[in-house]
Amino acid sequence: MIETPQETIMMMVNDEQRFALHLINNSKKLSFDRYAYSRYKYGDSNQAKQFGQELCTGFLEKYHDFILSSNQQFMAISSPRSIVPPAAYYIFQTFLEKLNHFLQSNGRPPALEHTIQRIGTIAEDYSSLSRGERFDRLIDERYSIDCQPLTNKSLLFIDDIRITGMHEMNIIRLLNASQIYNARLFLYYAQLINDQIPSSFEHELNRCAIDNLEQLLTIIHNPAATFQINTRVLKEILRSNLSELDQFLHSISVDLISKIYYACLACNYQTIKIFADSLNYMHRCLQQRQNE
Known part of the structure; x- marks a missing residue:
């Protein structure tokens, strides 16, 4: 019997070591604040810091002996990113700070930071896609990694949540293709463990507190x-209709409009057709506000 690519990747994933601070078995009863999580996903960096501290505390408690006895230096790697990071990077930063404080206090070398570069992206909200749709998008989620710094390092991959494991699959595929066989551990703030809960749960979780640009302003202000x-x-802003976008842009500072606009260009979003009108409108608004 010939295995499909998805079955082959799933076999590799099942052999991986992972740790999640919160396990989700019931979508109605979470062991963390779902509204705080939603605010974190939409730019509340102080909430991200709290989650990063909590994740590192749980990691240190469970792996205390392993961390101190390991004969390899740790290399911490955040979720794949381009120039503008995903929300999970702000959890990663605090996690790494707390981990290195622990390592330094115990006479161990600090964990180093490394990056998986995201080469491609998708316009849709990934959290709203089904498991099958997520697998189909793997071809658009292209990653690359510099292998040389990883020699004799134990790898820690830090992310916020694991729903279907598709991003993890893509990382594993990248590691195997790059002949990277280092000891590794995938760390998550939360992990869905009930297959009966649809992957769309992630979309509901992300948006339970922030469902539109008006609510996004409550974080910005x-x-x-x-x-x-x-x-x-950025994608939430670009996917909005022009009326909502206009109201949003006139509710924030010129400096923030500028940062958002140039961050979109840095991500190459101007090449994504459905974002073009919003980006052009934002540019006109920016010029008008600057002239005023």
Whole structure:
């Protein structure tokens, strides 16, 4: 019997080591604050810091002996990113800071940071796609990694949530293609473990507190949130209709409009057809506000 590519990848995934701070078996009863998670996904960097600290605390508690006895230096790798990071990168930053404080306190070398470069992206909200649709998008989610710095390193892959495992599959495929066979551990703030819960649960979780640009303003205008641009925020803005976009742009500073616009260009979103009208409108608005 010939295995399909998906079956082959699933076999590789099942052999991987992973740790999740929160396991999701019931979508109605979570062991973390779903509304805080939603705010984190839409740029609340202070909430990201809290999640990063919690994840590292759980990791240190479970793997304390392994961390201190390992004869290899750790290489921490965040979820794949381009110039503008996804929300998970802000969890990663705090996780790495806390881990390195622990390592330094115990006379161990610090964990180093490495990056998987995201070469392609998709216009859709990934969290709204079914498992099959996510697998079909793997071809558009192209990654690359510099192998040389990984020699004699133990790899830690840090992300916010594992729903179907498709991103993990893509990373595993990249590692195998690059002949990277280092010891590795995948770390998640949360993991869905009930196959009866549809993958669309992730979409509902992401948007339970922030469902439109007006609600996004509650994070932007809240000093305690310390708003940070991420790729989810950019795509949410670009997918909005022009009326909603106009109201949003006139509710934020010229400086923030400029940062959002040039972040979109840095991500090459101007090459995605469905984003073109919103980007052109944003550019005209930016020029008008600057002239004023």
